Amino acid sequence: xxxxxxxxxxxxxxxxxxxxxxxxxxxxxxxxxxxxxxxxxxxxxxxxxxxxxxxxxxxxxxxxxxxxxxxxxxxxxxxxxxxxxxxxxxxxxxxxxxxxxxxxxxxxxxxxxxxxxxxxxxxxxxxxxxxxxxxxxxxxxxxxxxxxxxxxxxxxxxxxxxxxxxxxxxxxxxxxxxxxxxxxxxxxxxxxxxxxxxxxxxxxxxxxxxxxxxxxxxxxxxxxxxxxxxxxxxxxxxxxxxxxxxxxxxxxxxxxxxxxxxxxxxxxxxxxxxxxxxxxxxxxxxxxxxxxxxxxxxxxxxxxxxxxxxxxxxxxxxxxxxxxxxxxxxxxx
Numbered sequence: 001x002x003x004x005x006x007x008x009x010x011x012x013x014x015x016x017x018x019x020x021x022x023x024x025x026x027x028x029x030x031x032x033x034x035x036x037x038x039x040x041x042x043x044x045x046x047x048x049x050x051x052x053x054x055x056x057x058x059x060x061x062x063x064x065x066x067x068x069x070x071x072x073x074x075x076x077x078x079x080x081x082x083x084x085x086x087x088x089x090x091x092x093x094x095x096x097x098x099x100x101x102x103x104x105x106x107x108x109x110x111x112x113x114x115x116x117x118x119x120x121x122x123x124x125x126x127x128x129x130x131x132x133x134x135x136x137x138x139x140x141x142x143x144x145x146x147x148x149x150x151x152x153x154x155x156x157x158x159x160x161x162x163x164x165x166x167x168x169x170x171x172x173x174x175x176x177x178x179x180x181x182x183x184x185x186x187x188x189x190x191x192x193x194x195x196x197x198x199x200x201x202x203x204x205x206x207x208x209x210x211x212x213x214x215x216x217x218x219x220x221x222x223x224x225x226x227x228x229x230x231x232x233x234x235x236x237x238x239x240x241x242x243x244x245x246x247x248x249x250x251x252x253x254x255x256x257x258x259x260x261x262x263x264x265x266x267x268x269x270x271x272x273x274x275x276x277x278x279x280x281x282x283x284x285x286x287x288x289x290x291x292x293x294x295x296x297x298x299x300x301x302x303x304x305x306x307x308x309x310x311x312x313x314x315x316x317x318x319x320x321x322x323x324x325x326x327x328x329x330x331x332x333x
Contacts, residue, residue, distance in 0.1 A: 037076025043214030
């Protein structure tokens with residue numbers, strides 16, 4: 001009897017010790033939830049989908065995108081931060097969730113419910129892209145606004161009369177506008193929405209006037225003439241619209257730059273071997289010609305940065321945007 005008990009204990013211990021390795025070797029054996037913390041049709045969603053499709057094609061993994069918008073991306077990010085660290089829940093992080101929001105959401109009910117550094121393992125930087133300053137065409141025509149300098153002049157002559165839409169407080173779209181207001185000493189009313197699609201809908205309908213939108217979500221509306229683009233927010237011009245100047249050059253605002261980025265992160269306690277397996281698969285997908293081509297078509301530059309470099313990248317972004325939030329006086333609306 002003692003021998004049998006000893007064997008049972010031995011086998012139990014052996015099986016328990018090898019279980020994590022066994023589980024990882026069979027990963028994934030059910031669908032992976034890829035959380036996009038913004039609505040369908042926005043830039044974050046548009047960047048995420050080609051990557052998910054390529055992982056499915058190249059690896060055979062079933063990656064399902066789930067949109068969880070709200071609070072500038074914080075709802076979706078917090079959901080992933082608190083998810084089981086088993087490799088089956090990913091987050092499409094952004095400059096908002098992992099750069100801007102930490103210094104912006106600091107008090108009371110608006111305090112950030114997760115730590116962008118401690119609560120996640122960075123997998124890879126997927127892509128970077130510029131924002132573009134777009135106007136409702138009727139608003140632009142009525143007020144003779146064709147350039148960034150025209151917009152600044154109108155804003156100074158009509159303080160508080162311009163409604164500035166964004167995809168939510170703390171997003172790169174919001175902060176691009178706040179930085180613009182700070183550097184030009186103008187005042188425009190910020191109207192936050194739950195993602196770019198509803199904000200763009202109101203902008204095209206004339207319910208708002210301007211927006212510093214991510215290029216992927218508004219590119220087709222610009223080409224169709226439903227939005228008037230006058231500048232990009234990056235340090236250099238976009239190859240998609242090479243005739244559009246940067247805000248820095250168009251308005252004589254040296255140092256103005258507000259770009260967006262997107263990357264995949266997973267819960268912090270995910271086993272290292274499993275995190276490495278996920279990282280290898282995702283980086284392979286991001287660096288594939290198919291994904292690079294699809295992202296370039298919407299104005300995004302594919303990356304595929306290794307995990308350790310992406311970790312340092314996030315830390316630098318938090319430092320950069322902490323200063324920008326402080327200098328602009330931006331607040332959560």
